[in-house]
Amino acid sequence: MSIRDLLSPFSAWKNILRDPVTIPDPLNDRPGSDRYRGFHQNDNEKCIGCGTCEAICQNGAIDMLPVDSVATKEGDSGLRPRIDYGRCCWCALCVDVCMTGSLTMSNEYKWVESDPDAFRFTPGVDKKFWDNSELGYKRPEEHRLVSPERIEMREMNVESRIDSFAEIVHGYSIEEAQLEADRCVACGLCIATCPTHMSIPDYINAVREGDYEQGLRLLYETNPFSNVCGRVCTRKCESACASRHEGEPIAIRWLKRHIIDQIPHEKYREIIGDPEPSTGKKVAIIGAGPAGLTAAFDLVRKGHEVIVYEAKAAAGGMTRYGIPEYRLPYDALDRDIETIVSMGVQIVYNTRIGADIPMQQLTQDFDAVLLAIGLQEGRQTRIPNSDHEKVYRAVDLLDKITAGEEFHLPHCAVIIGGGNVAMDIARSIARLQKQQYGQVDVVLTAMEEQQHFMADPDEIKEALEEGIIIQDQCGPQGCEIDQSGKLIGLKTWKVLSIFDSEKRFAPVYDNGDETIHACDTVIEAIGQFSDISLLGDELTEKLEWNRGRIQIDSDGRTSESWLWSAGDCVNGPDVVHAVADGHRVAASIHCYITAD
Amino acid sequence: MTYQPDRSQYPNKKADGSLDIDLKSGKFLKLWQGPQHPGITGNMSVELTVCGDEVVEGITHVGYLHRGFEKLMERRTFIQCFPIVCRICVPEPDFNEYCYAAAVEELAGIEAPEYANWIRTLILEMGRINSYLMYCGGQAGSFGMGVISQWTTYVRDLMLDRFEELTGARIYHMFILPGGVRDRLPEGFAQRMEETLCEIESTMSDVYNTMYCNAVFKKRSVGVGVIDIDLMDAYGVTGPNARAGGVAKDVRKDQPYLVYPELDFEPILGQDSDIYTRADIRRQDLLQSVDLVRQILAKMPEDGSLMAKIPSVMHWKIPRGETYIRGECSRGEYGYYLVTDGSGYPRRVNVRGPSYTHAMALLERMIVNLNIADVAGLMVSLHTYPPEIER
Ligand SMILES: Cc1cc2nc3c(=O)[nH]c(=O)nc-3n(C[C@H](O)[C@H](O)[C@H](O)COP(=O)(O)OP(=O)(O)OC[C@H]3O[C@@H](n4cnc5c(N)ncnc54)[C@H](O)[C@@H]3O)c2cc1C
Ligand code: SF4
Ligand code: SF4
Ligand code: SF4
Numbered sequence: 001m002s003i004r005d006l007l008s009p010f011s012a013w014k015n016i017l018r019d020p021v022t023i024p025d026p027l028n029d030r031p032g033s034d035r036y037r038g039f040h041q042n043d044n045e046k047c048i049g050c051g052t053c054e055a056i057c058q059n060g061a062i063d064m065l066p067v068d069s070v071a072t073k074e075g076d077s078g079l080r081p082r083i084d085y086g087r088c089c090w091c092a093l094c095v096d097v098c099m100t101g102s103l104t105m106s107n108e109y110k111w112v113e114s115d116p117d118a119f120r121f122t123p124g125v126d127k128k129f130w131d132n133s134e135l136g137y138k139r140p141e142e143h144r145l146v147s148p149e150r151i152e153m154r155e156m157n158v159e160s161r162i163d164s165f166a167e168i169v170h171g172y173s174i175e176e177a178q179l180e181a182d183r184c185v186a187c188g189l190c191i192a193t194c195p196t197h198m199s200i201p202d203y204i205n206a207v208r209e210g211d212y213e214q215g216l217r218l219l220y221e222t223n224p225f226s227n228v229c230g231r232v233c234t235r236k237c238e239s240a241c242a243s244r245h246e247g248e249p250i251a252i253r254w255l256k257r258h259i260i261d262q263i264p265h266e267k268y269r270e271i272i273g274d275p276e277p278s279t280g281k282k283v284a285i286i287g288a289g290p291a292g293l294t295a296a297f298d299l300v301r302k303g304h305e306v307i308v309y310e311a312k313a314a315a316g317g318m319t320r321y322g323i324p325e326y327r328l329p330y331d332a333l334d335r336d337i338e339t340i341v342s343m344g345v346q347i348v349y350n351t352r353i354g355a356d357i358p359m360q361q362l363t364q365d366f367d368a369v370l371l372a373i374g375l376q377e378g379r380q381t382r383i384p385n386s387d388h389e390k391v392y393r394a395v396d397l398l399d400k401i402t403a404g405e406e407f408h409l410p411h412c413a414v415i416i417g418g419g420n421v422a423m424d425i426a427r428s429i430a431r432l433q434k435q436q437y438g439q440v441d442v443v444l445t446a447m448e449e450q451q452h453f454m455a456d457p458d459e460i461k462e463a464l465e466e467g468i469i470i471q472d473q474c475g476p477q478g479c480e481i482d483q484s485g486k487l488i489g490l491k492t493w494k495v496l497s498i499f500d501s502e503k504r505f506a507p508v509y510d511n512g513d514e515t516i517h518a519c520d521t522v523i524e525a526i527g528q529f530s531d532i533s534l535l536g537d538e539l540t541e542k543l544e545w546n547r548g549r550i551q552i553d554s555d556g557r558t559s560e561s562w563l564w565s566a567g568d569c570v571n572g573p574d575v576v577h578a579v580a581d582g583h584r585v586a587a588s589i590h591c592y593i594t595a596d
Numbered sequence: 597m598t599y600q601p602d603r604s605q606y607p608n609k610k611a612d613g614s615l616d617i618d619l620k621s622g623k624f625l626k627l628w629q630g631p632q633h634p635g636i637t638g639n640m641s642v643e644l645t646v647c648g649d650e651v652v653e654g655i656t657h658v659g660y661l662h663r664g665f666e667k668l669m670e671r672r673t674f675i676q677c678f679p680i681v682c683r684i685c686v687p688e689p690d691f692n693e694y695c696y697a698a699a700v701e702e703l704a705g706i707e708a709p710e711y712a713n714w715i716r717t718l719i720l721e722m723g724r725i726n727s728y729l730m731y732c733g734g735q736a737g738s739f740g741m742g743v744i745s746q747w748t749t750y751v752r753d754l755m756l757d758r759f760e761e762l763t764g765a766r767i768y769h770m771f772i773l774p775g776g777v778r779d780r781l782p783e784g785f786a787q788r789m790e791e792t793l794c795e796i797e798s799t800m801s802d803v804y805n806t807m808y809c810n811a812v813f814k815k816r817s818v819g820v821g822v823i824d825i826d827l828m829d830a831y832g833v834t835g836p837n838a839r840a841g842g843v844a845k846d847v848r849k850d851q852p853y854l855v856y857p858e859l860d861f862e863p864i865l866g867q868d869s870d871i872y873t874r875a876d877i878r879r880q881d882l883l884q885s886v887d888l889v890r891q892i893l894a895k896m897p898e899d900g901s902l903m904a905k906i907p908s909v910m911h912w913k914i915p916r917g918e919t920y921i922r923g924e925c926s927r928g929e930y931g932y933y934l935v936t937d938g939s940g941y942p943r944r945v946n947v948r949g950p951s952y953t954h955a956m957a958l959l960e961r962m963i964v965n966l967n968i969a970d971v972a973g974l975m976v977s978l979h980t981y982p983p984e985i986e987r
Binding site for chain 1: 672673675676677678679680743750757760761763764765768770778779780782802805806807809810811812814815901902903905906907908909910911912
């Protein structure tokens with residue numbers, strides 16, 4: 001102890017002249033810092049109601065609720081997060097995880113209200129003074145809690161695939177599949193968009209858990225064509241996936257395929273279970289494509305006797321005779337069909353209704369009939385000289401390739417069309433050319449600009465890699481024939497526009513910009529139509545029609561009480577829609593035949 | 597502290613060695629210090645038995661603040677635990693964030709990026725400064741000097757401003773998360789931090805003059821509340837409480853973590869192990885942390901990655917394993933014991949806070965023979981935070 005110890009405390013007196021440091025609140029405004037985690041704001045145009053914010057909130061502060069100003073639509077549940085400030089701890093995990101980046105925070109932290117319920121509010125819907133605040137916590141760019149990138153799919157490289165019909169895509173390993181499955185936030189937005197409403201998050205969960213039997217069971221609840229869809233589905237679900245907004249959508253299709261690939265085929269039946277006892281009712285189905293066979297599968301499981309009549313020597317419809325083997329190997333398709341047949345579905349092959357068995361016969365022998373004949377006939381351009389023998393329809397050639405029938409392989413082919421069928425025939429011909437002639441010579445012409453092609457962008461990319469030449473904005477004007485009658489090319493004009501102001505098909509050409517695409521074969525791939533001659537005059541007359549298609553109600557039933565129709569011939573455009581249709585009509589037929 | 601039987605003739609020892617305290621004899625009085633008492637370090641209480649103004653027995657009571665965090669975490673995913681851990685210790689929350697994140701990272705096989713580790717270290721040192729500022733105010737207050745806490749609260753508030761601009765929050769920062777940190781330093785941060793550090797230094801010099809060079813404070817703290825050197829290990833004494841007795845324990849040095857190996861500092865040691873020495877060690881520690889913050893801001897890389905790639909958090913599972921992560925907080929060794937079982941939730945979390953040992957067992961031992969008036973001073977001098985005792 002010293003004299004200093006007695007005196008030095010008095011140095012505190014020097015503060016007597018200092019200004020007070022306290023901020024008089026609320027007279028002085030003290031804004032929160034730039035990244036302050038203050039009150040929430042939500043951009044409702046951007047928000048998709050996926051509920052991931054609700055799922056991550058460890059305080060249970062968020063409830064997803066319907067709001068008046070938002071309608072449910074594809075990829076948007078129509079729900080919006082309501083936040084309870086009696087529970088929130090401003091951790092901002094909801095902001096960090098938000099799948100669209102719509103949820104952010106302002107730097108406001110003062111909000112006085114006499115009604116305690118006011119602190120339960122829906123940001124962006126209940127207008128607040130801090131809405132659209134620039135400041136406040138926004139998730140930094142690289143701060144991601146859910147991986148935005150898809151696990152890459154291993155595929156054959158160009159060199160090894162160009163002369164081969166082996167399947168291009170290898171499929172995920174178990175580790176890869178689980179990593180991809182981990183990206184799914186289980187919001188379920190995809191379910192509504194899937195035409196057959198597969199329980200996607202549940203089967204993705206089965207992948208995550210490694211419970212493949214449960215996965216297969218879930219797949220079969222809604223889709224007996226999971227081998228096919230796991231490979232070639234047009235995957236509408238992925239375009240609704242929550243994860244696409246700030247990254248790549250979940251590879252839903254590949255995960256489905258992964259489940260399928262993990263279970264030995266012999267075990268399918270055991271996992272799916274047996275059909276119900278026989279009801280004694282009989283249903284005839286015309287066409288063993290995905291629509292017909294899905295309906296058949298559902299109906300036999302309900303205990304009905306089902307006989308499917310198929311004109312061709314094998315089942316599968318366009319999935320067999322259209323889709324090339326390198327996208328969908330026959331053994332994968334066969335597994336789906338064998339499972340359906342093993343449930344008790346009888347398929348009568350090589351039997352064309354209308355030719356081999358008359359339609360009337362079916363009405364007499366069966367309690368109900370389903371027409372699922374697809375679109376077998378290729379549309380024609382009807383341009384000059386398109387009746388030449390070297391002008392083919394894509395579906396006819398694809399059919400020959402599947403059936404192994406001989407045909408003259410073009411040295412140099414020009415394809416008309418920019419859709420998936422055009423890509424399929426172009427890439428099939430290219431493979432055959434590489435095998436037989438050692439080089440690819442295929443030109444694909446289409447009226448649209450390349451970025452507006454109907455074909456899947458992956459298909460276009462792969463076709464280009466395989467040496468196919470794409471010439472867009474080319475409108476076909478006629479086939480060129482030399483004096484000897486030999487086809488020597490296709491004449492096209494540059495397309496200036498395709499549709500008129502009312503969005504009707506009315507192409508405008510620049511006839512000064514003409515190209516002759518030299519070739520020995522022209523292949524038309526501009527669409528298909530149904531051959532409905534099997535109906536016969538009397539039934540055709542009796543049925544109601546809608547723009548050339550049989551009129552059906554929402555259950556798929558025609559104007560004749562015993563006749564239903566499903567699949568491409570009435571709806572389309574792809575396998576999964578055909579499957580959905582199959583389920584719908586099967587349910588309706590079941591109700592009808594068990595009514596009394 | 598040795599037992600001084602000459603101070604009071606009561607209580608007598610019974611044949612079995614236990615104390616003979618008979619309240620009906622009129623010689624003893626039960627006195628509750630806390631839980632509502634300005635001289636208590638938060639929500640706990642000490643049940644004192646006094647004889648005259650001398651404490652003959654003190655039993656600590658905790659449980660007023662038990663929130664069950666460890667159990668709560670067993671029902672939360674690994675990411676959901678992150679916002680709750682900071683609440684375990686209010687005055688120095690960031691240690692929980694760091695220890696939890698490091699434990700998860702170790703078991704999940706993730707390495708946080710270097711830049712993030714610099715920011716983590718910065719935050720921990722900022723937190724240490726704040727914790728000591730709070731302590732200074734409390735220690736002075738326990739001996740009746742109210743003004744010190746007003747000064748330290750003001751500069752602590754300036755540091756909270758820095759926390760706010762860096763982390764987006766003042767108290768519960770929720771900024772260090774498994775994988776890294778949430779954001780980078782804001783523009784001009786170092787400059788504003790320097791201004792704050794200067795203010796703190798100047799305040800601490802005032803505090804030195806008025807508190808540490810104060811006859812009253814010295815009189816009441818020198819030689820009082822001495823922790824015997826041989827108690828240190830038996831009672832798990834760590835941090836400034838140990839260093840004030842010359843025991844060189846500092847996890848930052850003993851088992852370096854984050855970027856401490858790249859920083860220049862030596863543990864500050866004392867000798868007398870009394871309240872005054874402990875207070876002085878903390879003051880010097882505080883100034884050392886001011887220096888460490890300066891070093892960090894000077895040495896850290898301009899920019900870098902904030903987060904390591906972590907699994908998608910919604911389904912994050914961590915393989916079976918267990919680990920104990922420790923670090924040196926302002927009160928001593930702070931640690932997280934984490935057990936995982938391959939599921940998406942922690943199987944067990946145990947938080948080892950230094951206050952558990954210091955505020956309960958050690959205090960009960962030291963409180964005997966103290967004057968009632970010095971109980972508060974002793975408690976504060978052990979620098980304990982009840983929220984972290986109870987979790
Ligand atoms: C080249 C090509 C590629 C395609 N690629 C894809 C793709 O990648 N992804 C996708 O989802 N979809 C694709 N599709 C579409 C898909 O194949 C069809 O949407 C689907 O097969 C329709 O099923 P469906 O059962 O309605 O008809 P179809 O599959 O056409 O089956 C109808 C069946 O009925 C039979 N049939 C017809 N008339 C009679 C009769 N009178 N008597 C007995 N049997 C008869 C036919 O032989 C045929 O087997 C593609 C189509 C084509 C042409
Ligand atoms: S996570 Fe984002 S997009 Fe999804 S519901 Fe919440 S706010 Fe909307
Ligand atoms: S900030 Fe945290 S506590 Fe608040 S709603 Fe979001 S996730 Fe829940
Ligand atoms: S696949 Fe996409 S849309 Fe479907 S549940 Fe998962 S994240 Fe949601």
